[in-house]
Amino acid sequence: MKNSILKYSFITLSALFITSCSSDDSSLDTTKPEINLISPKDEAHLHLGDEINIEAILKDNIELGAVKIDIHYAGDGHTHNHRSASVQEASSSTNTQWEFTKEEAIPSGKKEYAYNYKVAIPQEGIVDGAYHLGLILIDKAGNQSETYIEIDIVDHSHDH
DSSP: OHHHHHHHHHHHHHHHHHHHSOTTOTTOOOOOOEEEEEESOTTEEEETTOEEEEEEEEEOSSOEEEEEEEEEEOTTOOOOSSOOOOOOOOOSSSOBOOOEEEEEEOOTTOSEEEEEEEEEOOSSSBOOEEEEEEEEEEETTOOEEEEEEEEEEEOOSSOO
C-alpha cells in the first residue's frame, strides 16, 4: 500500500511538472526595446555651459522598464560599434574628461514613452573634444537596447 501511494504521488507530481514546463510559453518576452533618438543629432557641436536637450521615443512590445543616459569622453579612440572615433590628445591642463550618467524608471504600463531630459554641460574644467552620448533602454523583462552618437563639445572662451 505504501509503495502504491508513493508511485501515485510520483506520477502525479511528474505529470504536473511536465505540463507546467511547456516550451511554448507565449508570455516570455525576448524582444528588445526600440530607441528613436531625435535630439541631439550625431556630430552635434555644443559649447561649454550649453544644455544638451535629449529627446527620444522609446518603445517596447510588452512594457518599458528604465532608461539610462551615458555621456563620456571619446577622444581615446574607442567606439560603440557605430563608427570609429578620431583619436585626440587630452589637454595637459587641469581639465578632466567629463562623464555623466543618469538612470530613471519609466512609468509603469508604458509601451511607448516620449523621453525628454536636459543635461547641463559644465562651463569650465572639462576637456573639450569628442564625447559619446548614449541611451540604454531596458524593458520589464530585462531585454536591452542601446544607441550611441558622437557629439563635439568645444570651448570658445580661449583665443585662436
